């Protein structure tokens with residue numbers, strides 16, 4: 001009887017211990033489930049990101065929270081600064097993304113480039129070794145994971161995770177989870193970068209790098225709409241290189257291309273950030289000036305004319321060439337509220353084109369405003 005009582009107590013204790021273990025296993029499973037759900041929501045959010053800025057901002061905003069990290073940086077391989085330049089032109093606000101780092105060469109990422117598919121590097125934080133991944137490490141950063149972002153064996157960059165907990169990332173830890181995260185982020189990055197590049201190519205002129213006609217037509221309509229609402233002036237310049245056929249005929253098409261590029265650069269040098277310059281085809285450029293009346297647009301046009309004519313062009317083969325442009329300027333002042341914006345935009349460009357015709361007729365290398 002006595003022995004039987006002890007047996008029951010033992011069984012009870014064992015039962016309680018088992019219940020305790022089970023409760024902690026259930027809690028752990030629930031925790032893991034919650035983490036998995038948060039990561040699934042994160043995956044869905046980054047897959048749905050509309051563009052580069054949204055994707056990168058989502059990574060920086062969400063990852064530290066859902067993965068309980070003290071710092072996240074993203075290093076991108078950007079030979080020739082192509083990605084940076086295009087994103088900048090498309091309006092990405094890099095100041096809002098201080099943990100986005102660009103590197104000219106993949107070697108700066110810290111991964112073993114001799115391997116076809118380098119593995120994530122986990123271990124203690126070493127300020128000297130991890131300087132490129134964490135240029136401004138938070139105080140107390142103790143362990144880090146550098147996760148290579150790979151697409152078809154090409155290293156796009158590295159996702160760099162940091163924690164103040166020294167046990168968070170150790171070389172012995174499994175890397176399946178971070179590898180999975182890295183592969184999803186790599187796919188999303190490759191997608192948004194190529195989409196943004198295509199968008200950019202579709203809006204710009206390959207020879208001169210300025211906007212193309214398609215972009216300018218759209219921008220004109222947008223700007224006229226905005227100018228109507230906010231009642232400021234919009235002016236337009238039509239610029240045409242004088243006797244450009246001769247440049248091609250005498251010096252060759254390559255020299256003509258060089259002149260087109262240099263003219264575009266000289267026009268751009270006289271414009272404000274808010275103005276838009278586009279090549280309308282051949283040797284014609286159109287400039288849209290925001291918040292500029294006819295007088296100030298004519299002043300800018302005068303500076304462009306002088307900027308082209310006063311300094312001879314030095315071609316790659318050493319040839320010096322005198323080039324000039326004729327410019328027509330027009331402005332939108334009564335906002336023509338009763339007319340459709342598309343019609344008003346066409347009329348503004350046509351008016352500048354008419355002024356350009358007068359500039360050509362009256363001797364070239366001059367500005368006519370009307």
Ligand SMILES: Nc1nc2c(ncn2[C@@H]2O[C@H](COP(=O)(O)OP(=O)(O)OP(=O)(O)O)[C@@H](O)[C@H]2O)c(=O)[nH]1
Nearest residue numbers: 240241242243244245246248253254256257282283
């Ligand atoms: N090199 C080069 N030439 C181009 C390009 N697009 C158009 N052209 C040339 O631009 C020239 C335009 O000549 P025209 O329209 O006759 O005018 P122009 O000789 O500039 O004479 P004015 O405008 O009357 O002063 C033609 O010779 C075209 O072949 C281009 O992308 N590259």
